[in-house]
Amino acid sequence: MKISHFKVGEQGLNRFFGSLEARIMEVLWSQGPLSIKEVQMKLGEDKVMNFNTVMTVMNRLVDKGVLLKEMQGRTSIYTPAESREEFMNTKSKELTQELMDQFGSIAVAHMLDAVEEADPDLISRLEQKIEQWKKEIQ
Numbered sequence: 001m002k003i004s005h006f007k008v009g010e011q012g013l014n015r016f017f018g019s020l021e022a023r024i025m026e027v028l029w030s031q032g033p034l035s036i037k038e039v040q041m042k043l044g045e046d047k048v049m050n051f052n053t054v055m056t057v058m059n060r061l062v063d064k065g066v067l068l069k070e071m072q073g074r075t076s077i078y079t080p081a082e083s084r085e086e087f088m089n090t091k092s093k094e095l096t097q098e099l100m101d102q103f104g105s106i107a108v109a110h111m112l113d114a115v116e117e118a119d120p121d122l123i124s125r126l127e128q129k130i131e132q133w134k135k136e137i138q
Contacts, residue, residue: 006095016091020049020057025066025080033070033079 007015013022020043027042028034034042040054058078061067066087068079082090099107115123 018057020053021061024054024057024061025084028067028078028080029084033077035075035077039078 013025016022017025023043024039027039031038031042036051036055036058039058040049040051043049043054058067059069062069062078066081068081070077070079080087115126
């Protein structure tokens with residue numbers, strides 16, 4: 001799923017998904033492969049969800065390439081196409097590349113300003129990465 005909309009004012013998965021999509025993904029990442037009915041029941045623990053609504057959203061997530069759908073008998077079983085960690089890594093990489101394409105050195109400067117507030121471990125990893133780049137250039 002290529003990022004088409006990134007919601008700056010949102011938190012977590014809601015930056016990439018609608019609220020129901022994000023809730024469905026959280027259920028599937030935490031519970032493993034499930035049917036629509038099983039997801040509907042997990043979502044319904046907070047508020048009753050319409051089966052057709054859940055089915056429509058899950059099938060749209062399949063169309064977006066975020067979920068995989070497999071038939072087991074007459075039941076469709078849905079599985080995330082990648083782990084939550086892989087998804088977040090892919091999306092952060094895409095966002096970084098888009099920022100670099102759009103803003104170049106300005107984006108780097110702002111990222112470095114943000115690093116000043118980061119923990120020393122992050123700064124150390126950045127220093128190691130810069131040293132690695134220097135060796136590759138020589």
